[in-house]
Amino acid sequence: MQPVLNIDDVKRVEVALTRAGVSVSELMHRAGFAAAREAIELGDVDNVVVLVGLGNNGGDGWVAAEALHGRGVNVRVVSPIDPDSLTGDLAHQVALSAARAGVPVTVGPSRDELSELLATADVVLDCMLGTGFRGEVRSPFDIWIECVNACPARVVSVDVPSGLSAQTGRAMGACVVADMTVTMLSLKPGLLADDGRDVCGAIVVAPLAEQTERLVANEDPIAWRTDLADYLDAVPTRTASVDKYSRGSVLVVGGSRLYTGAAIMAARAAARMGAGYVTLAMPASAAAVAQTHLLEIPVVPLSEDPEGVLTADAREVVRKLAERSSAVLVGPGMRSSGGCSAVVSALLETSVPLVVDADGLNCISRLTNGELPKYPEVIRRDAPLVLTPHRGELGRLVGCPDGVSTLVGQLDAAREIVWADGGSELAVVAKGTATACVSVEKAVLPKPGPAALATAGSGDVLAGMMASVLAQHAGEDADWALLAAYACEVHAYAGSLAVERVGSRAVMAGDVIDVIGIAADALDEHVAFPDGFGAE
Numbered sequence: 344m345q346p347v348l349n350i351d352d353v354k355r356v357e358v359a360l361t362r363a364g365v366s367v368s369e370l371m372h373r374a375g376f377a378a379a380r381e382a383i384e385l386g387d388v389d390n391v392v393v394l395v396g397l398g399n400n401g402g403d404g405w406v407a408a409e410a411l412h413g414r415g416v417n418v419r420v421v422s423p424i425d426p427d428s429l430t431g432d433l434a435h436q437v438a439l440s441a442a443r444a445g446v447p448v449t450v451g452p453s454r455d456e457l458s459e460l461l462a463t464a465d466v467v468l469d470c471m472l473g474t475g476f477r478g479e480v481r482s483p484f485d486i487w488i489e490c491v492n493a494c495p496a497r498v499v500s501v502d503v504p505s506g507l508s509a510q511t512g513r514a515m516g517a518c519v520v521a522d523m524t525v526t527m528l529s530l531k532p533g534l535l536a537d538d539g540r541d542v543c544g545a546i547v548v549a550p551l552a553e554q555t556e557r558l559v560a561n562e563d564p565i566a567w568r569t570d571l572a573d574y575l576d577a578v579p580t581r582t583a584s585v586d587k588y589s590r591g592s593v594l595v596v597g598g599s600r601l602y603t604g605a606a607i608m609a610a611r612a613a614a615r616m617g618a619g620y621v622t623l624a625m626p627a628s629a630a631a632v633a634q635t636h637l638l639e640i641p642v643v644p645l646s647e648d649p650e651g652v653l654t655a656d657a658r659e660v661v662r663k664l665a666e667r668s669s670a671v672l673v674g675p676g677m678r679s680s681g682g683c684s685a686v687v688s689a690l691l692e693t694s695v696p697l698v699v700d701a702d703g704l705n706c707i708s709r710l711t712n713g714e715l716p717k718y719p720e721v722i723r724r725d726a727p728l729v730l731t732p733h734r735g736e737l738g739r740l741v742g743c744p745d746g747v748s749t750l751v752g753q754l755d756a757a758r759e760i761v762w763a764d765g766g767s768e769l770a771v772v773a774k775g776t777a778t779a780c781v782s783v784e785k786a787v788l789p790k791p792g793p794a795a796l797a798t799a800g801s802g803d804v805l806a807g808m809m810a811s812v813l814a815q816h817a818g819e820d821a822d823w824a825l826l827a828a829y830a831c832e833v834h835a836y837a838g839s840l841a842v843e844r845v846g847s848r849a850v851m852a853g854d855v856i857d858v859i860g861i862a863a864d865a866l867d868e869h870v871a872f873p874d875g876f877g878a879e
Contacts, residue, residue, distance in 0.1 A: 346564035347530045359558045364553035367856035375406025377549035391418045392464040396471040402434035404470025409441040417587035449651040479516040488517040500524045504542045512537035536750035536777035566786040577829035590619030591814030594668040597675040598625035600651020605676030605803040612807030617860035655685035670696040674703025674723035675803040696727040696813040699805035708739045713738045716763035731772040770823040789828040793836030800852025837862035
């Protein structure tokens with residue numbers, strides 16, 4: 344797994360490295376060399392333009408320019424001021440060193456001059472604004488960024504694309520759209536979510552020192568980005584000695600007369616993810632509709648009110664169905680009435696692995712007055728529990744009715760819940776442009792899927808897949824956050840396959856369901872054979 348650090352934590356790692364004998368000057372030189380190396384490895388690089396700012400990020404650019412010049416690359420630095428006028432001691436030193444080495448410098452070009460210069464470049468190195476940047480970009484960098492984004496050259500951003508907050512993942516105005524971001528020491532949360540997903544391109548982490556891995560781990564990373572090899576224990580064991588029950592049985596509880604589709608999709612997704620037996624329980628009027636769509640999945644009608652929503656009388660039937668299941672999913676399309684809340688409460692009291700999604704989460708919010716961390720006893724149980732809120736639902740669970748707006752906010756809110764509960768059986772899957780799977784022990788970030796997954800029903804599909812994974816690992820002492828991340832990653836890959844089939848704008852949740860099995864098989868093979876060698 345790759346660690347992800349907050350910006351303040353990265354600064355502490357830099358301080359720790361200097362105490363370990365790696366000076367700030369040496370770090371700057373190593374950062375510049377790393378950026379130069381990645382630029383050269385893009386191939387066919389004869390002309391490079393390096394855009395530098397006034398701080399240490401600009402210093403990295405000066406070092407990279409001198410390194411490229413030494414390799415015979417035709418390189419030019421563009422600076423807002425003359426190198427002699429830089430006030431930062433270290434940036435001043437490396438700028439003068441580059442100038443003495445013969446690196447040509449263009450100072451304060453006009454828009455047209457810069458555009459003409461960039462038109463000749465094979466690669467542009469963006470070293471304007473570093474990880475300390477926040478807010479809106481000021482002149483001249485706003486103009487420079489526009490010129491960079493309009494030029495045909497490949498763009499490599501150093502540490503973070505200029506204009507992007509490396510902490511929040513937000514760009515308030517002009518922002519470089521990079522083909523590659525070479526970030527130093529560790530990943531930062533803003534590179535992985537929201538605007539960061541659009542502007543970072545491929546992300547390369549340059550550790551800069553042999554002590555970095557240890558020092559980064561000492562800072563207690565805010566999260567860990569998963570690699571495929573991390574899922575080895577999550578992949579179900581393949582065996583021919585199996586029947587439909589040993590593959591895991593899933594009960595899906597949800598739906599209403601108005602929203603039948605959510606529960607249907609969740610049930611189908613649970614089956615496609617490998618559960619051997621899936622049952623759907625829903626209000627009687629919705630059950631009649633659902634049965635026509637589900638040939639392989641039995642549908643159990645439950646008591647309902649005049650609006651076609653579950654009543655509290657459904658509790659005992661649901662409880663008995665749950666006791667015969669390997670895992671349960673509750674919530675998709677269910678609504679959040681008093682009767683639905685009674686059903687959710689009954690399921691929380693069982694000893695069956697449970698996934699709570701959608702209106703099931705809203706029922707928990709209702710039961711806790713929107714302050715779940717103050718009432719952890721509502722969800723405290725001995726059996727596994729996975730909550731799957733999107734940013735709005737997560738906010739409603741922790742007293743932020745407007746939701747959370749960043750990946751860091753997702754992590755903070757999810758930790759409020761798991762730390763209040765304190766049990767190892769709870770995981771919160773905080774969904775967003777990047778999804779965080781958080782347990783009391785760690786937070787993991789699965790690779791995200793395409794934007795096409797931002798479509799109605801996609802979350803219901805993921806919830807069904809999540810319940811299927813829990814069912815197949817029922818009775819195990821598993822890492823529930825990692826298992827949840829595995830389900831997210833299969834879901835993400837299924838989204839990519841659906842895009843290949845129908846196009847990025849046309850994907851609907853049903854398209855994702857249809858390719859879950861293909862996605863799971865492909866991912867499992869890559870996990871088991873990371874070097875590309877598959878079993879015959």
